[in-house]
Amino acid sequence: MNKLQAGATNGPPSLPRRIGLKYCGGCAPRYDRVAQVKAIERELHDLVTLLSPGAERLEAVLIVAGCPTCCVEPRDFQPLPVLRIRSEADARRFIDDIRSDPSRDLAGSTL
Numbered sequence: 001m002n003k004l005q006a007g008a009t010n011g012p013p014s015l016p017r018r019i020g021l022k023y024c025g026g027c028a029p030r031y032d033r034v035a036q037v038k039a040i041e042r043e044l045h046d047l048v049t050l051l052s053p054g055a056e057r058l059e060a061v062l063i064v065a066g067c068p069t070c071c072v073e074p075r076d077f078q079p080l081p082v083l084r085i086r087s088e089a090d091a092r093r094f095i096d097d098i099r100s101d102p103s104r105d106l107a108g109s110t111l
Contacts, residue, residue: 013059013103016046020053020061020080022072029066036091037064043095047102053077060106062094081107 023033041050053061061077063070064085074082083106085091094111097104 015102016044016049017098017102017106018049018051018055018058019083019106020055020058020077021050022053022061022063022077024063024065024067024070024072026066027071028069031066031088033064033066033085036085036088040091040095044098047098060109064091081109083109083111085111 021037023037026033037050040048050062051058058080060081060083061074062083062085063072063074065072066086068086070084070086074084083094085094090111097109097111
């Protein structure tokens with residue numbers, strides 16, 4: 001078991017949900033990634049805590065990429081589910097999805 005999954009539990013997630021945050025390198029951003037993460041934190045403060053992707057007891061990792069290429073390698077975070085935000089629209093969808101169903105299975109996310 002690696003440090004990413006250490007302490008992970010089965011069953012419904014507890015709130016706030018622990019999600020690792022990984023930014024891309026920012027070589028060609030098409031939107032303000034930091035502003036979108038701040039919006040996520042502000043709008044989901046009671047439902048999600050964004051942490052270092054190396055933190056323990058994470059449910060998933062959220063990659064915030066500045067462009068559609070999304071160059072961050074998702075295999076680095078296995079076996080956790082990896083969610084990807086590549087645009088402001090993706091960030092809004094993530095917020096709306098969590099708000100509509102706070103205990104949703106992140107492994108089944110379409111992000």
